[in-house]
Amino acid sequence: MTWIQNVTKVSACSAAALTVFVASAVAEITPEASEFLSAGGIDTAIIDQASAASDTDLNIPLDWIDKAAAEGPIDFSTNDTPEHVAAWLPVFQARYPEIDIVATETSGAARAVQPLLAYKSGSLVRHVLVSFEGSLPDFIEADALAELDDLPAWSGVPEDRRAADGTYAGMQNTTWCLAYNKDRVTAEELPATWDALFAEGHPLGGGRVGAANRAQLWTLNLWTHADYGPEKMTDEILPNFFDNLKPQLRKEGISGIANLMLVGEFDVALPAPNDETEELMETGAPVGYHCPEPVPQYFNLIGMFRDSPTHYSSKVFINWILSQEGQLVRYVAGGDGPVHKDLQIGGASALGDAFAGKDIALRTIEGLTVGLPALYDVWNPLWANSGGPER
Structure with a gap:
């Protein structure tokens, strides 16, 4: 049976069967991610662990991908350097080529305060935010953050590093x-x-x-x-x-x-x-x-605004960042320490043997x-x- 026949068969099946198809489609780490991590010095056993976890971490509903493909680019407010972004972004897009990201390097007020003020005035200048811990009470008061607790990778974030109401998560330690x-x-x-x-x-x-x-x-x-x-x-x-x-x-x-x-x-x-x-x-x-x-x-946060025109793209993106694949890729790209509960081991973060x-x-x-x-x-x-x- 050809790949096209497989897709046709699945499209006629129940939603439950569709979920099985999606899971099988992400059942392992991408070749691009595996090569990137291996070249970055990640041990084969840790890469295999991330690959096995992909079946759970990256089991995104197929309709999210379809809806994401129809959305515009994600405006990502980040403290990553351009070199950092240039390292991890191609690995993300190897898995999700239909999602475009514009990563805007910002700091301080430009990363959190100004986007929140714009949101409160009815304008959205950013979609995904990171490292906004200092302004978190203001985001909560404005009810500005969308829920993320339906992400497949959400359960990998330790409970003490994520919001009880699902509106933000730790992304790196x-x-x-x-x-x-x-x-x-x-x-x-x-x-x-x-x-x-x-x-x-x-x-x-x-x-x-x-x-x-x-x-x-x-x-x-x-x-x-x-x-x-x-x-x-x-x-x-x-x-x-x-x-x-x-x-x-x-x-x-x-x-x-x-x-x-x-x-x-x-x-x-x-x-x-x-x-x-x-x-x-x-x-x-x-x-x-x-x-x-x-x-x-300590951990830095990631979240997304409510009512974003890139709602599904942003959820897919954040889910990848929280997955073992995404966490390890960002560690190799720029030294970001994984927050994922299964990556609190030596070899998965900078000098991890000193504190694992x-x-x-x-x-x-x-x-x-x-x-x-x-x-x-x-x-x-x-x-x-x-x-x-x-x-």
């Missing part, structure tokens, strides 16, 4: 730990926990750690963690950080402290993201990465909206009173 100069720090000096690092007399004390003024990237995670919490952070952990560890308090940002660590200004950079640290290590620099427990981690299987201190949406102001009330005076420079 970033992990914040310690980057250190391997020529100056021994394995025995690396702390198992944050408590241990801040204990009196720790060998990395006395200025060997260079700290950026970025409490929201790691201390907030401890602030909301069950084993730490606001009271312990206020009375013990944060005072010990400043008074016992005595880090160098720096005005530089994340990339700046990493570079200063390399040239010997100090031995350890805090905090350090896993993706940028891996890029630094790939240059051959003597850099190591270590994650005390609980491991600070460890206790995670997650920066939650509630932590950002409620916990962060309270944390700043404690952190900012301690930073200033310890001689920390303003940003």
